[in-house]
Protein backbone atom coordinates (compact mmCIF):
# COMPACT_ATOMS: atom_id res chain seq x y z
CA UNK A 1 0.00 0.00 0.00
CA UNK A 2 1.36 3.42 -0.92
CA UNK A 3 1.87 5.66 2.12
CA UNK A 4 0.04 8.78 0.94
CA UNK A 5 0.70 10.47 4.29
CA UNK A 6 4.38 10.60 3.38
CA UNK A 7 3.46 13.20 0.73
CA UNK A 8 1.48 15.37 3.14
CA UNK A 9 2.86 18.86 3.91
CA UNK A 10 3.50 19.43 7.61
CA UNK A 11 0.98 21.93 8.93
CA UNK A 12 2.89 24.52 11.01
CA UNK A 13 -0.27 25.42 12.92
CA UNK A 14 -0.95 21.90 14.19
CA UNK A 15 -0.31 20.95 17.80
CA UNK A 16 -0.02 17.46 19.26
CA UNK A 17 -3.70 17.70 20.07
CA UNK A 18 -4.60 18.06 16.37
CA UNK A 19 -2.45 15.03 15.55
CA UNK A 20 -4.11 12.99 18.30
CA UNK A 21 -7.54 14.03 17.02
CA UNK A 22 -6.52 12.85 13.55
CA UNK A 23 -5.45 9.45 14.90
CA UNK A 24 -8.64 9.09 16.91
CA UNK A 25 -10.80 9.91 13.90
CA UNK A 26 -8.73 7.72 11.62
CA UNK A 27 -9.49 4.75 13.86
CA UNK A 28 -13.19 5.70 13.88
CA UNK A 29 -13.41 6.02 10.07
CA UNK A 30 -11.37 2.83 9.48
CA UNK A 31 -13.56 0.82 11.85
CA UNK A 32 -17.04 2.34 11.55
CA UNK A 33 -17.22 3.74 8.02
CA UNK A 34 -14.69 2.41 5.49
CA UNK A 35 -15.72 -1.27 5.64
CA UNK A 36 -19.40 -0.38 5.05
CA UNK A 37 -19.38 2.66 2.83
CA UNK A 38 -19.84 0.84 -0.48
CA UNK A 39 -22.91 -0.96 0.85
CA UNK A 40 -24.34 2.26 2.28
CA UNK A 41 -23.83 4.08 -0.99
CA UNK A 42 -25.43 1.29 -3.03
CA UNK A 43 -28.33 1.17 -0.55
CA UNK A 44 -28.67 4.99 -0.80
CA UNK A 45 -28.84 5.34 2.99
CA UNK A 46 -26.70 5.74 6.08
CA UNK A 47 -27.53 3.63 9.15
CA UNK A 48 -29.57 5.54 11.71
CA UNK A 49 -27.17 4.78 14.56
CA UNK A 50 -24.17 6.34 12.79
CA UNK A 51 -24.95 9.73 14.32
CA UNK A 52 -24.86 8.34 17.85
CA UNK A 53 -21.54 6.62 17.17
CA UNK A 54 -20.12 9.83 15.70
CA UNK A 55 -21.25 11.66 18.84
CA UNK A 56 -19.46 9.05 20.98
CA UNK A 57 -16.11 10.15 19.51
CA UNK A 58 -16.98 13.85 19.77
CA UNK A 59 -17.34 14.41 16.04
CA UNK A 60 -20.81 15.96 15.98
CA UNK A 61 -20.07 18.28 18.91
CA UNK A 62 -16.87 19.76 17.51
CA UNK A 63 -16.57 23.48 18.17
CA UNK A 64 -20.07 23.99 19.60
CA UNK A 65 -20.58 25.74 22.97
CA UNK A 66 -20.05 23.44 25.94
CA UNK A 67 -23.25 24.59 27.66
CA UNK A 68 -25.24 22.87 24.89
CA UNK A 69 -23.11 19.73 24.85
CA UNK A 70 -20.40 20.93 22.49
CA UNK A 71 -16.68 20.13 22.62
CA UNK A 72 -14.09 22.94 22.42
CA UNK A 73 -12.26 22.95 19.10
CA UNK A 74 -10.55 25.29 16.69
CA UNK A 75 -10.75 25.49 12.91
CA UNK A 76 -7.90 22.99 12.51
CA UNK A 77 -9.87 20.32 14.41
CA UNK A 78 -12.74 20.96 11.99
CA UNK A 79 -10.40 20.62 9.01
CA UNK A 80 -8.96 17.37 10.33
CA UNK A 81 -12.52 16.05 10.68
CA UNK A 82 -13.35 16.96 7.07
CA UNK A 83 -10.12 15.33 5.86
CA UNK A 84 -10.48 12.11 7.80
CA UNK A 85 -14.13 11.65 6.80
CA UNK A 86 -13.16 12.22 3.16
CA UNK A 87 -10.77 9.26 3.34
CA UNK A 88 -13.80 6.99 2.96
CA UNK A 89 -14.16 8.37 -0.56
CA UNK A 90 -17.92 8.93 -0.33
CA UNK A 91 -18.92 12.57 -0.06
CA UNK A 92 -22.43 11.62 1.00
CA UNK A 93 -21.11 10.55 4.41
CA UNK A 94 -19.77 13.99 5.31
CA UNK A 95 -22.70 15.77 3.63
CA UNK A 96 -25.35 13.93 5.63
CA UNK A 97 -23.59 13.13 8.89
CA UNK A 98 -22.28 16.67 9.31
CA UNK A 99 -25.18 18.60 7.74
CA UNK A 100 -25.87 20.22 11.11
CA UNK A 101 -22.58 22.05 10.41
CA UNK A 102 -24.54 24.31 8.04
CA UNK A 103 -27.97 24.17 9.71
CA UNK A 104 -27.06 24.67 13.37
CA UNK A 105 -24.65 27.66 13.45
CA UNK A 106 -27.44 30.20 12.75
CA UNK A 107 -29.18 28.95 15.91
CA UNK A 108 -26.00 29.01 17.95
CA UNK A 109 -25.32 32.63 17.06
CA UNK A 110 -28.75 34.18 16.56
CA UNK A 111 -31.60 32.11 18.11
CA UNK A 112 -33.39 32.65 21.42
CA UNK A 113 -32.18 30.77 24.48
CA UNK A 114 -35.30 28.58 24.44
CA UNK A 115 -34.69 27.47 20.84
CA UNK A 116 -31.04 26.78 21.53
CA UNK A 117 -31.83 24.62 24.54
CA UNK A 118 -34.52 22.67 22.68
CA UNK A 119 -32.57 21.98 19.50
CA UNK A 120 -28.79 22.08 19.92
CA UNK A 121 -28.22 19.37 22.60
CA UNK A 122 -30.25 16.57 20.92
CA UNK A 123 -28.68 17.35 17.52
CA UNK A 124 -25.16 17.23 19.00
CA UNK A 125 -25.95 13.89 20.66
CA UNK A 126 -27.09 12.52 17.30
CA UNK A 127 -30.62 11.92 18.60
CA UNK A 128 -32.36 14.50 16.43
CA UNK A 129 -31.58 15.99 13.02
CA UNK A 130 -31.61 19.39 11.41
CA UNK A 131 -31.21 20.52 7.79
CA UNK A 132 -30.62 23.84 6.03
CA UNK A 133 -33.33 24.81 3.56
CA UNK A 134 -32.32 27.76 1.40
CA UNK A 135 -32.33 26.60 -2.25
CA UNK A 136 -35.62 26.68 -4.17
CA UNK A 137 -36.66 25.18 -7.50
CA UNK A 138 -36.38 28.70 -8.94
CA UNK A 139 -32.72 29.03 -7.97
CA UNK A 140 -29.98 28.57 -5.40
CA UNK A 141 -27.21 31.02 -6.24
CA UNK A 142 -29.38 34.13 -6.09
CA UNK A 143 -30.42 33.76 -2.43
CA UNK A 144 -31.62 37.38 -2.25
CA UNK A 145 -34.34 36.50 -4.76
CA UNK A 146 -35.91 33.57 -2.90
CA UNK A 147 -39.70 33.24 -3.01
CA UNK A 148 -40.83 30.95 -0.13
CA UNK A 149 -43.18 33.28 1.73
CA UNK A 150 -43.82 33.58 5.49
CA UNK A 151 -46.61 35.99 6.39
CA UNK A 152 -47.17 37.17 9.94
CA UNK A 153 -50.46 36.27 11.64
CA UNK A 154 -50.48 37.21 15.32
CA UNK A 155 -47.90 35.11 17.15
CA UNK A 156 -47.26 32.92 14.13
CA UNK A 157 -45.80 32.90 10.66
CA UNK A 158 -47.68 31.06 7.94
CA UNK A 159 -45.23 29.58 5.46
CA UNK A 160 -45.95 28.65 1.86
CA UNK A 161 -43.38 27.63 -0.71
CA UNK A 162 -40.88 25.00 -1.76
CA UNK A 163 -37.26 24.16 -1.07
CA UNK A 164 -35.22 21.68 -3.03
CA UNK A 165 -31.92 19.75 -3.03
CA UNK A 166 -32.04 19.77 0.78
CA UNK A 167 -29.38 17.50 2.27
CA UNK A 168 -30.72 15.43 5.14
CA UNK A 169 -34.20 16.68 4.27
CA UNK A 170 -35.90 13.30 4.67
CA UNK A 171 -34.38 12.62 8.09
CA UNK A 172 -34.58 16.15 9.51
CA UNK A 173 -36.67 17.00 12.58
CA UNK A 174 -36.23 20.71 11.91
CA UNK A 175 -35.45 22.90 8.93
CA UNK A 176 -33.44 26.08 9.29
CA UNK A 177 -35.38 27.78 6.53
CA UNK A 178 -34.81 30.99 4.59
CA UNK A 179 -38.16 32.66 3.97
CA UNK A 180 -39.37 35.92 2.51
CA UNK A 181 -41.03 38.04 5.17
CA UNK A 182 -40.54 41.42 3.55
CA UNK A 183 -39.85 43.21 0.30
CA UNK A 184 -37.78 41.93 -2.61
CA UNK A 185 -34.04 41.56 -2.09
CA UNK A 186 -31.89 40.40 0.80
CA UNK A 187 -33.47 42.93 3.17
CA UNK A 188 -36.76 40.98 3.08
CA UNK A 189 -35.42 37.58 4.13
CA UNK A 190 -35.78 35.93 7.53
CA UNK A 191 -34.59 32.63 8.96
CA UNK A 192 -37.21 30.44 10.57
CA UNK A 193 -36.88 27.13 12.36
CA UNK A 194 -39.66 24.94 10.95
CA UNK A 195 -40.47 21.63 12.69
CA UNK A 196 -40.65 18.85 10.10
CA UNK A 197 -43.74 17.40 11.78
CA UNK A 198 -45.76 20.63 11.53
CA UNK A 199 -49.04 20.19 9.63
CA UNK A 200 -48.57 21.21 6.00
CA UNK A 201 -44.92 20.07 5.70
CA UNK A 202 -44.45 17.44 3.00
CA UNK A 203 -41.24 16.02 1.66
CA UNK A 204 -40.13 13.99 -1.28
CA UNK A 205 -36.90 12.07 -1.66
CA UNK A 206 -34.79 13.03 -4.66
CA UNK A 207 -33.10 9.87 -5.81
CA UNK A 208 -31.22 9.20 -9.04
CA UNK A 209 -28.40 11.57 -8.08
CA UNK A 210 -25.04 11.42 -9.85
CA UNK A 211 -23.26 10.99 -6.52
CA UNK A 212 -23.72 11.37 -2.74
CA UNK A 213 -25.99 8.33 -2.94
CA UNK A 214 -25.88 7.54 0.78
CA UNK A 215 -26.90 11.12 1.61
CA UNK A 216 -30.62 11.80 1.51
CA UNK A 217 -31.65 14.79 -0.59
CA UNK A 218 -35.21 16.10 -0.61
CA UNK A 219 -37.68 18.61 -1.90
CA UNK A 220 -39.68 20.14 0.93
CA UNK A 221 -43.14 21.58 0.43
CA UNK A 222 -44.63 24.07 2.88
CA UNK A 223 -48.39 24.41 2.52
CA UNK A 224 -49.76 27.07 4.89
CA UNK A 225 -47.47 25.83 7.67
CA UNK A 226 -48.03 27.61 10.98
CA UNK A 227 -44.79 28.31 12.84
CA UNK A 228 -44.55 30.16 16.18
CA UNK A 229 -42.99 33.60 15.73
CA UNK A 230 -40.61 32.63 18.54
CA UNK A 231 -38.96 30.25 16.04
CA UNK A 232 -37.47 33.23 14.24
CA UNK A 233 -33.67 32.97 14.15
CA UNK A 234 -32.33 36.50 14.49
CA UNK A 235 -34.38 39.57 13.59
CA UNK A 236 -37.24 39.66 11.11
CA UNK A 237 -35.99 40.65 7.63
CA UNK A 238 -32.39 40.27 8.85
CA UNK A 239 -32.00 36.62 7.86
CA UNK A 240 -29.26 37.20 5.32
CA UNK A 241 -26.61 37.74 7.98
CA UNK A 242 -27.14 34.38 9.78
CA UNK A 243 -27.06 32.66 6.37
CA UNK A 244 -23.71 34.13 5.33
CA UNK A 245 -22.21 34.04 8.86
CA UNK A 246 -21.10 30.44 8.47
CA UNK A 247 -19.82 30.62 4.89
CA UNK A 248 -16.11 30.77 5.84
CA UNK A 249 -16.21 27.61 7.92
CA UNK A 250 -18.39 25.76 5.39
CA UNK A 251 -16.05 26.64 2.51
CA UNK A 252 -12.91 25.77 4.48
CA UNK A 253 -14.51 22.38 5.24
CA UNK A 254 -15.41 21.75 1.60
CA UNK A 255 -11.88 22.70 0.54
CA UNK A 256 -10.39 20.29 3.09
CA UNK A 257 -12.65 17.45 1.87
CA UNK A 258 -11.78 18.12 -1.77
CA UNK A 259 -8.05 18.06 -1.02
CA UNK A 260 -8.40 14.75 0.80
CA UNK A 261 -10.53 13.25 -1.99
CA UNK A 262 -7.73 14.31 -4.36
CA UNK A 263 -5.24 12.47 -2.14
CA UNK A 264 -7.39 9.33 -2.25
CA UNK A 265 -7.38 9.53 -6.07
CA UNK A 266 -3.60 9.96 -6.10
CA UNK A 267 -3.11 7.03 -3.73
CA UNK A 268 -5.37 4.65 -5.68
CA UNK A 269 -3.78 5.64 -9.00
CA UNK A 270 -0.23 5.12 -7.66
CA UNK A 271 -1.12 1.74 -6.15
CA UNK A 272 -2.65 0.62 -9.43
CA UNK A 273 0.29 1.87 -11.51
CA UNK A 274 2.78 0.07 -9.28
CA UNK A 275 1.06 -3.26 -9.92
CA UNK A 276 -0.16 -2.96 -13.49
CA UNK A 277 2.15 -3.93 -16.35
CA UNK A 278 1.87 -2.46 -19.83
CA UNK A 279 4.32 -2.79 -22.72
CA UNK A 280 6.59 -5.00 -20.64
CA UNK A 281 7.02 -2.79 -17.60
CA UNK A 282 5.17 -1.37 -14.64
CA UNK A 283 2.71 1.36 -15.58
CA UNK A 284 4.41 3.54 -12.96
CA UNK A 285 7.69 3.16 -14.84
CA UNK A 286 6.36 5.06 -17.84
CA UNK A 287 7.51 8.65 -17.53
CA UNK A 288 4.21 10.07 -18.81
CA UNK A 289 2.38 8.31 -15.98
CA UNK A 290 4.91 9.30 -13.29
CA UNK A 291 4.51 12.93 -14.37
CA UNK A 292 0.79 12.66 -13.76
CA UNK A 293 1.48 11.78 -10.12
CA UNK A 294 3.90 14.69 -9.75
CA UNK A 295 1.35 17.09 -11.23
CA UNK A 296 -1.41 15.80 -8.97
CA UNK A 297 0.75 16.18 -5.87
CA UNK A 298 1.88 19.63 -6.99
CA UNK A 299 -1.75 20.80 -7.11
CA UNK A 300 -2.72 19.02 -3.88
CA UNK A 301 0.11 20.53 -1.88
CA UNK A 302 -0.37 24.00 -3.34
CA UNK A 303 -4.03 23.89 -2.38
CA UNK A 304 -3.21 22.46 1.05
CA UNK A 305 -0.81 25.34 1.74
CA UNK A 306 -3.51 27.85 0.72
CA UNK A 307 -6.02 26.08 2.99
CA UNK A 308 -3.68 26.06 5.98
CA UNK A 309 -2.98 29.77 5.65
CA UNK A 310 -6.65 30.61 5.15
CA UNK A 311 -7.56 28.56 8.23
CA UNK A 312 -4.92 30.35 10.28
CA UNK A 313 -6.27 33.71 9.08
CA UNK A 314 -9.78 32.58 10.02
CA UNK A 315 -8.47 31.78 13.50
CA UNK A 316 -7.02 35.31 13.70
CA UNK A 317 -10.34 36.77 12.51
CA UNK A 318 -8.60 38.06 9.38
CA UNK A 319 -9.74 35.71 6.62
CA UNK A 320 -10.63 37.71 3.53
CA UNK A 321 -13.80 36.79 1.59
CA UNK A 322 -11.67 36.86 -1.58
CA UNK A 323 -9.34 34.19 -0.26
CA UNK A 324 -11.92 31.77 1.07
CA UNK A 325 -13.88 32.10 -2.18
CA UNK A 326 -10.81 31.45 -4.34
CA UNK A 327 -9.60 28.68 -2.03
CA UNK A 328 -12.84 26.77 -2.58
CA UNK A 329 -12.55 27.21 -6.36
CA UNK A 330 -8.89 26.12 -6.22
CA UNK A 331 -9.86 23.02 -4.21
CA UNK A 332 -12.68 21.92 -6.53
CA UNK A 333 -10.48 22.44 -9.60
CA UNK A 334 -7.74 20.39 -7.95
CA UNK A 335 -10.28 17.67 -7.25
CA UNK A 336 -11.55 17.75 -10.82
CA UNK A 337 -8.01 17.40 -12.14
CA UNK A 338 -6.96 14.63 -9.76
CA UNK A 339 -10.16 12.61 -10.24
CA UNK A 340 -9.74 12.82 -14.02
CA UNK A 341 -6.07 11.86 -13.97
CA UNK A 342 -6.61 8.98 -11.52
CA UNK A 343 -9.43 7.59 -13.68
CA UNK A 344 -7.14 7.84 -16.71
CA UNK A 345 -4.28 6.00 -14.99
CA UNK A 346 -6.52 3.22 -13.70
CA UNK A 347 -8.11 2.91 -17.13
CA UNK A 348 -11.13 0.71 -17.81
CA UNK A 349 -11.17 -0.64 -14.26
CA UNK A 350 -11.82 2.90 -13.00
CA UNK A 351 -15.09 2.92 -14.90
CA UNK A 352 -16.45 0.01 -12.85
CA UNK A 353 -18.34 0.73 -9.65
CA UNK A 354 -16.72 -0.05 -6.33
CA UNK A 355 -13.53 1.99 -6.16
CA UNK A 356 -13.24 5.23 -4.24
CA UNK A 357 -11.87 6.97 -7.34
CA UNK A 358 -14.91 6.06 -9.43
CA UNK A 359 -17.22 7.50 -6.78
CA UNK A 360 -15.14 10.61 -6.22
CA UNK A 361 -15.14 11.29 -9.97
CA UNK A 362 -18.95 11.26 -9.94
CA UNK A 363 -18.99 13.63 -6.98
CA UNK A 364 -16.74 16.34 -8.40
CA UNK A 365 -19.53 18.57 -9.67
CA UNK A 366 -21.59 18.66 -6.49
CA UNK A 367 -18.56 20.15 -4.74
CA UNK A 368 -18.05 22.67 -7.53
CA UNK A 369 -21.74 23.74 -7.49
CA UNK A 370 -22.81 23.52 -3.83
CA UNK A 371 -21.57 25.83 -1.08
CA UNK A 372 -21.05 28.62 -3.62
CA UNK A 373 -20.48 27.65 -7.23
CA UNK A 374 -17.23 28.39 -9.03
CA UNK A 375 -18.78 31.21 -11.09
CA UNK A 376 -20.44 32.83 -8.09
CA UNK A 377 -17.29 32.64 -5.95
CA UNK A 378 -15.00 34.02 -8.66
CA UNK A 379 -17.43 36.87 -9.14
CA UNK A 380 -17.55 37.48 -5.39
CA UNK A 381 -13.74 37.49 -5.22
CA UNK A 382 -13.38 39.89 -8.11
CA UNK A 383 -15.96 42.26 -6.60
CA UNK A 384 -14.09 42.15 -3.27
CA UNK A 385 -10.94 43.08 -5.15
CA UNK A 386 -12.72 46.27 -6.15
CA UNK A 387 -12.78 45.43 -9.84
Ligand SMILES: Cc1cc2nc3c(=O)[nH]c(=O)nc-3n(C[C@H](O)[C@H](O)[C@H](O)COP(=O)(O)OP(=O)(O)OC[C@H]3O[C@@H](n4cnc5c(N)ncnc54)[C@H](O)[C@@H]3O)c2cc1C
Nearest residue numbers: 132133134135139140141165166167369370371373375376
Ligand atom coordinates in the same frame (compact mmCIF):
# COMPACT_ATOMS: atom_id res chain seq x y z
C1 LIG B 1 -26.64 17.07 -3.78
C2 LIG B 1 -26.96 18.49 -3.42
C3 LIG B 1 -27.15 18.84 -2.10
C4 LIG B 1 -27.53 20.15 -1.76
N1 LIG B 1 -27.80 20.45 -0.45
C5 LIG B 1 -28.37 21.65 -0.16
C6 LIG B 1 -28.83 21.94 1.16
O1 LIG B 1 -28.67 21.14 2.09
N2 LIG B 1 -29.46 23.11 1.38
C7 LIG B 1 -29.65 24.05 0.39
O2 LIG B 1 -30.23 25.09 0.66
N3 LIG B 1 -29.18 23.82 -0.87
C8 LIG B 1 -28.56 22.65 -1.17
N4 LIG B 1 -28.11 22.40 -2.44
C9 LIG B 1 -28.30 23.40 -3.46
C10 LIG B 1 -27.02 24.12 -3.90
O3 LIG B 1 -26.60 24.99 -2.88
C11 LIG B 1 -27.36 24.82 -5.23
O4 LIG B 1 -27.42 23.83 -6.23
C12 LIG B 1 -26.36 25.89 -5.58
O5 LIG B 1 -26.47 26.96 -4.70
C13 LIG B 1 -26.59 26.41 -7.01
O6 LIG B 1 -27.92 26.76 -7.19
P1 LIG B 1 -28.74 26.16 -8.43
O7 LIG B 1 -28.47 24.73 -8.53
O8 LIG B 1 -30.13 26.62 -8.31
O9 LIG B 1 -28.08 26.83 -9.71
P2 LIG B 1 -28.40 28.28 -10.31
O10 LIG B 1 -28.33 29.29 -9.23
O11 LIG B 1 -29.61 28.21 -11.14
O12 LIG B 1 -27.12 28.46 -11.25
C14 LIG B 1 -26.91 27.59 -12.37
C15 LIG B 1 -25.50 27.83 -12.92
O13 LIG B 1 -25.38 29.16 -13.34
C16 LIG B 1 -24.30 29.78 -12.68
N5 LIG B 1 -24.67 31.17 -12.38
C17 LIG B 1 -25.75 31.57 -11.66
N6 LIG B 1 -25.77 32.91 -11.58
C18 LIG B 1 -24.66 33.35 -12.26
C19 LIG B 1 -24.11 34.65 -12.52
N7 LIG B 1 -24.65 35.75 -12.03
N8 LIG B 1 -22.98 34.71 -13.25
C20 LIG B 1 -22.38 33.59 -13.74
N9 LIG B 1 -22.87 32.35 -13.52
C21 LIG B 1 -23.98 32.23 -12.77
C22 LIG B 1 -24.05 28.99 -11.42
O14 LIG B 1 -22.71 29.07 -11.02
C23 LIG B 1 -24.41 27.59 -11.86
O15 LIG B 1 -23.27 27.03 -12.48
C24 LIG B 1 -27.66 21.13 -2.78
C25 LIG B 1 -27.41 20.78 -4.11
C26 LIG B 1 -27.07 19.49 -4.44
C27 LIG B 1 -26.85 19.16 -5.89
